[in-house]
Amino acid sequence: MTDCATALVCLDAQLHPRLAPWLLPTHDVVLLEPQRDGIEQITALLYRRQPLCQLHLIGIGSANSLQLGTAHLNLFTLERYGWQLQQWGEMLAAGAHLYLYGYPDDPPTTVTRRPTPTPAQGQSRLPATASVQSPFLQRLQLLTGANLAAFNLGATQTWELAATSGEVKGCSGKAPLPPEQAASSL
Numbered sequence: 001m002t003d004c005a006t007a008l009v010c011l012d013a014q015l016h017p018r019l020a021p022w023l024l025p026t027h028d029v030v031l032l033e034p035q036r037d038g039i040e041q042i043t044a045l046l047y048r049r050q051p052l053c054q055l056h057l058i059g060i061g062s063a064n065s066l067q068l069g070t071a072h073l074n075l076f077t078l079e080r081y082g083w084q085l086q087q088w089g090e091m092l093a094a095g096a097h098l099y100l101y102g103y104p105d106d107p108p109t110t111v112t113r114r115p116t117p118t119p120a121q122g123q124s125r126l127p128a129t130a131s132v133q134s135p136f137l138q139r140l141q142l143l144t145g146a147n148l149a150a151f152n153l154g155a156t157q158t159w160e161l162a163a164t165s166g167e168v169k170g171c172s173g174k175a176p177l178p179p180e181q182a183a184s185s186l
Contacts, residue, residue: 006093007054010042012068015058015103038068043084051093055146062102063150063162064136075136082143089145097168098146100137103153137165 006028011019013031023029030045032038038059046052057073059066065074073081092098137148147166154160 006049006052007056008045008049008052009056009058010038010045010068012038012059012103014060019058019103032069034069036069038071039073039081039084040071041069043087046088046091050091052091052096053093054097054099055088055092056099056101058101058103060103060105062104063100063152064102064134066100066102075139078136078139078143085140085143089143092144092146095167096146098140098144098148100148100150101153101159102151102162134163134165137163141165 009023009027009029011023011029011031013034016031028049030041032041042055042057046055057066057068059068059073061067061072061074065072067073071077071081078085088098134150137150141148147164147168149164149168150162151159152162
């Protein structure tokens with residue numbers, strides 16, 4: 001991966017009131033307009049902010065089906081967005097990481113992110129058992145060329161790894177949600 005520390009967090013605006021307390025002031029966060037196609041909004045953003053090393057997408061749904069604005073990104077809509085997703089690949093830095101976070105319509109009352117130990121240089125940040133493949137992520141990786149990790153909000157009220165595609169290695173940038181959350185934040 002190129003020496004690049006730029007990251008962008010794209011957050012579906014409907015989720016902002018729920019997740020705002022967890023976003024750090026140092027995060028470059030863009031709210032996706034709810035009445036516009038989120039894929040088109042992200043494509044326009046990438047034109048202005050390239051190259052990125054990390055792109056974090058937080059939307060309503062699950063790791064395999066995200067709503068971003070009016071767009072629904074899943075295995076069945078990849079062909080519709082194929083040309084834009086290929087453009088993402090051209091605008092992301094070599095070896096970039098794309099992180100998908102699915103926030104359910106009916107979430108638990110609190111969200112936390114488990115602390116992840118920082119890996120040694122070149123080691124995977126994810127446990128070997130976490131390298132679950134999904135057809136959606138495999139196809140998304142082919143279109144974007146990015147290394148992918150997808151998370152769902154679990155019953156334990158934490159972001160739980162759902163699947164990966166590509167070589168997801170430790171990153172120097174911070175995740176969009178800090179490791180610990182206070183239950184009173186909501």
